[in-house]
Amino acid sequence: MKRVLVTGKGGQLATGLAESLPALGFEALLVGQPEFEFDQPATVEAAFRDAAPDAVINAAAWTAVDAAEDDETGAFRANAIGPELVARLCAARGLPLLQVSTDYVYDGRKGTPYSEDDAPNPLGAYGRTKLAGEWAALAVNPKTAVFRTAWVFSAVGRNFVKTMLAVGAQRPELRVVADQHGNPTAAPDLADALAGVLARIRDEGWRDAHRGVFHMAGGGYASWHEFAEAIFAAAAPFGEPRPVVHPIATHEYPMKATRPADGRLDQRKLHAVFGVALPPWQQGLERVIRALHP
Numbered sequence: 001m002k003r004v005l006v007t008g009k010g011g012q013l014a015t016g017l018a019e020s021l022p023a024l025g026f027e028a029l030l031v032g033q034p035e036f037e038f039d040q041p042a043t044v045e046a047a048f049r050d051a052a053p054d055a056v057i058n059a060a061a062w063t064a065v066d067a068a069e070d071d072e073t074g075a076f077r078a079n080a081i082g083p084e085l086v087a088r089l090c091a092a093r094g095l096p097l098l099q100v101s102t103d104y105v106y107d108g109r110k111g112t113p114y115s116e117d118d119a120p121n122p123l124g125a126y127g128r129t130k131l132a133g134e135w136a137a138l139a140v141n142p143k144t145a146v147f148r149t150a151w152v153f154s155a156v157g158r159n160f161v162k163t164m165l166a167v168g169a170q171r172p173e174l175r176v177v178a179d180q181h182g183n184p185t186a187a188p189d190l191a192d193a194l195a196g197v198l199a200r201i202r203d204e205g206w207r208d209a210h211r212g213v214f215h216m217a218g219g220g221y222a223s224w225h226e227f228a229e230a231i232f233a234a235a236a237p238f239g240e241p242r243p244v245v246h247p248i249a250t251h252e253y254p255m256k257a258t259r260p261a262d263g264r265l266d267q268r269k270l271h272a273v274f275g276v277a278l279p280p281w282q283q284g285l286e287r288v289i290r291a292l293h294p
């Protein structure tokens with residue numbers, strides 16, 4: 001197993017995979033819009049023909065959580081129908097598929113970290129469409145592993161870290177939600193972990209235990225408020241300003257989509273099955289802050 005087709009070129013995760021996969025001996029074949037477009041199935045089929053992959057990582061997705069509320073059909077095409085086609089093409093070729101998903105499939109009301117056996121109950125359109133994509137990928141391709149991740153950030157694209165640094169450069173005081181909890185996840189660490197999973201599959205062959213759902217996110221937990229404070233602390237040595245961050249409640253910062261209040265992910269299954277674990281999220285944050293200050 002050598003050639004890995006990676007969808008979502010230009011996205012946070014795919015950019016990380018472009019480095020992580022070669023580091024473990026894989027060839028990363030990245031495809032992205034407009035040449036690769038879920039809404040045009042012929043482009044997806046062509047990508048499989050051209051790449052002739054040995055495995056596939058589907059990192060492409062509609063990730064705009066609030067915009068999905070206004071166009072659930074569009075989000076469904078990218079997050080469910082697209083993965084279904086990718087899985088079908090994988091099944092026809094006998095390829096392993098790593099499908100990336102989200103903690104937003106949970107309603108966040110459990111009160112303790114979620115395990116993969118807990119029932120999903122998405123609160124919004126993004127979570128619903130991603131859950132449909134999980135089901136489709138698992139139903140259509142027997143060699144599918146789904147990885148639910150959370151709060152992804154990196155030096156590229158739009159994410160909470162870059163937003164905080166941009167806003168913090170303009171305002172001496174910020175208000176950030178303190179009653180939502182999750183796993184901040186550095187995209188380069190996520191990419192390393194996915195490459196590690198694929199290396200395991202390459203080395204030991206596909207096993208029944210590889211099929212199913214796994215949690216894969218930064219180690220440890222935080223609120224958005226704690227995460228924001230950590231961002232400014234990590235960036236201060238690089239000359240970034242250090243604004244005061246006031247904790248607020250979710251209802252004080254209304255957004256279109258309802259987010260799970262507590263989407264913390266227990267990741268023991270990932271380690272037990274694949275021998276993979278991400279570093280603590282604070283280490284991932286330092287890695288990304290360094291990348292933002294070359």
Ligand SMILES: NC(=O)c1ccc[n+]([C@@H]2O[C@H](COP(=O)([O-])OP(=O)(O)OC[C@H]3O[C@@H](n4cnc5c(N)ncnc54)[C@H](OP(=O)(O)O)[C@@H]3O)[C@@H](O)[C@H]2O)c1
Pocket residue numbers: 007008009010011012013014032033036037038039058059060061062063077078100101102103130149150151152153157158
């Ligand atoms: N970001 C997060 O906080 C987060 C949290 C939990 C889970 N996840 C999951 O993690 C995975 C990677 O996310 P990410 O943060 O790397 O996302 P990202 O930076 O938004 O990248 C997603 C990529 O998908 C592409 N894409 C969107 N619609 C498409 C379509 N119809 N056809 C083909 N490509 C399309 C985008 O292309 P364009 O840029 O050209 O539109 C982009 O390159 C996704 O499965 C996501 O659901 C992300």
